[in-house]
Amino acid sequence: MHVANQEHTSFHTDNGVYYYKVMPFCLKNAEATHKRMINKMIKNQLGRNMEVSIDDMLVISKTPGEHYTDLEEAFLVLRRYRMKLNPKKCTFDVSSRKLGDLLDKPVSELPTWKVYVDGASNEKGTGVGVVLISPQGHQLQSALRLKFLASNNKAEYKAILVGLRLKKLELSILKCTVTPSWW
Numbered sequence: 116m117h118v119a120n121q122e123h124t125s126f127h128t129d130n131g132v133y134y135y136k137v138m139p140f141c142l143k144n145a146e147a148t149h150k151r152m153i154n155k156m157i158k159n160q161l162g163r164n165m166e167v168s169i170d171d172m173l174v175i176s177k178t179p180g181e182h183y184t185d186l187e188e189a190f191l192v193l194r195r196y197r198m199k200l201n202p203k204k205c206t207f208d209v210s211s212r213k214l215g216d217l218l219d220k221p222v223s224e225l226p227t228w229k230v231y232v233d234g235a236s237n238e239k240g241t242g243v244g245v246v247l248i249s250p251q252g253h254q255l256q257s258a259l260r261l262k263f264l265a266s267n268n269k270a271e272y273k274a275i276l277v278g279l280r281l282k283k284l285e286l287s288i289l290k291c292t293v294t295p296s297w298w
Contacts, residue, residue, distance in 0.1 A: 156196050157189070165189060226250035229292055241265045 153167050164185040166173045174189050176182035193200065229248040234241070241264055247255040 156198075157192055160185075160188060160192070227292060236265050 150167070153172075154161060157165050157167065157172075161167065164175055164181075166175065172189070174182070174185050176185045227250060231246040231248070232243065234243040236242075241261040242258060243261065244258045245256070249255075
């Protein structure tokens with residue numbers, strides 16, 4: 116095997132799936148891990164009176180009276196998890212008109228993630244590999260051994276499904292292109 120290709124290669128043995136130089140999938144994307152953690156922290160408020168992006172939290176209320184109650188609830192959660200806010204980055208008492216002005220600006224083209232998939236099958240088993248590449252070029256790689264025998268075509272289809280499931284892992288991926296190995 117060419118040395119440059121080793122880091123992009125995984126292989127199956129009777130003892131499991133191995134990689135050459137690939138970091139475990141769960142450690143590859145700190146932003147997604149952070150977002151999942153925040154979503155778990157505010158799960159009771161998410162969608163009700165709070166929205167979250169990677170580094171922003173928005174408390175939304177219908178009336179000023181509710182807003183103080185909602186802020187208090189948000190601060191209690193943050194205090195419970197010992198999180199601190201940077202006062203220089205906090206904005207309070209933003210009217211819906213000001214928010215509308217902010218949201219009224221045209222949105223640029225959504226960043227596109229790339230998903231590369233491959234699947235293979237032989238008499239010993241079936242496996243799939245998936246590589247997600249962020250718009251910034253960060254790679255998330257995963258290889259799975261399937262618990263059923265399948266043709267190469269079915270393995271490729273399963274790889275696409277696995278890739279699409281990984282895409283939905285709260286990574287905030289809004290647009291992606293999927294490229295199977297046969298293209």
